[in-house]
Amino acid sequence: MSETVSVSASAPARALAPANDSSFENVWDEIVWRGLVHVSTDQTALRDLLGGEPITYYCGFDPTAPSLHLGNLVQLLLMRRLQLAGHRPLGLVGGSTGLIGDPRPTAERTLNTKDTVAEWVGNLRAQVERYLSFEGDNAARMVNNLDWTAPMSAIDFLREIGKYYRVGTMLKKDAVAARLNSEAGISYTEFSYQILQGMDYLELHRQYGCVLQTGGSDQWGNLTSGTDLIHRVEAVSVHAIGTPLITNSDGTKFGKSEGNAIWLDAEMCSPYRMYQFWLNTDDADVVERLKIFTFLTRAEIEQYEETVAAEPFRRAAQKRLALEVTTTVHGPEATAAVIAASEALFGAGDLGALDAATLRSALEELPHATIVGGTTVAQALVETGLCASLSEARRSIAQGGVSLDGTKVDDESAAITGALPGGVAVLRRGKKTLAGLFVAPAA
Known part of the structure; x- marks a missing residue:
């Protein structure tokens, strides 16, 4: 379990309101300094684009889970930075691509039901909306790719979009190549994902003049699927930024x-x-x-x-x-x-004085146990693992090293009632070793 770290009273009293750093001449320079650009289309053109008149850009989020996670937060904050620089964001929640899911490197995804995906679309939309402003000249707009995918027949999809894709190029995409070399292989369903994402970019370019897509660098094949498609169909150049996949300094997975x-x-x-x-x-x-x-x-x-x-x-x-x-x-x-x-x-x-829900969630991060009201402190020390035996628990109490709810315990038979908000108790052994107790009523 991760260490629960104490916070000193000198911690900052409030967080900053979102604002870009005025010491940078161009938001492009700031996002490069922050390490947010791992791969991109033409960097000189992007710097000029982001330093000029407002543009429309988008990022997509697929509802393959009921919530976004820290990896998605990188994209949400990048979207916010670009909006603060005056550009217009489109937040796309993939009601159609979420029914498929982008190819994972190792195995096929389990397809979720349409009802589940629709519910998760609503969840993710509400989360994305929290990070964008829907007011002013560069107000954000939310879109759902199911709106333009659902009405399209399979024949129309193949004739109008599929004809621009070359299978040889599609096979070279990293995610596809990884799956082709695995035992699981790849289905045509997931193989077609990059076409659907490319079509999203084309549709947003046509509807809103969108000229930039952001996403994780592991999505680079899908990002360039859109830039390539628009170049072939519309004969114009649009852009993409791939943010780095964040890892810890020791090489372990972040998030x-x-x-x-x-x-x-x-x-x-x-x-x-x-x-x-x-x-x-x-x-x-x-x-x-x-x-x-x-x-x-x-x-x-x-x-x-x-x-x-x-x-x-x-x-x-x-x-x-x-x-x-x-x-x-x-x-x-x-x-x-x-x-x-x-x-x-x-x-x-x-x-x-603490909020009951916050206190309970805090105790869930500590060693904890559920006990019946009336359990003695000595017994609770053993049940939470703070002591290995009752004799050790009694010695700790006798030596003055145990407290309950912040008050020193001198009686090993003292009963725990769960007097704190939410019916809980906090045991401490020594200065820093804590455990939580969730107290159930005695029968």
């Missing part, structure tokens, strides 16, 4: 905690868990995370870089990162509740 994805939906990943995920960022990774996932300026990030080098024990950069991203995803009130819970758990606040 997972204890093997579970960090989802943007609070029901699938609590704000407390999200906050702790960022708080546990390694010193070697934290500056790059600040660049990509926050709107801190270059000057502010360089200051944190100096602090990490000179005083890593302060973990100031991690605290700011956790504050900024959790606020971006879950809002300031939820983030404030999370920080209050973190401080109270480590003795710097009142456990009894």
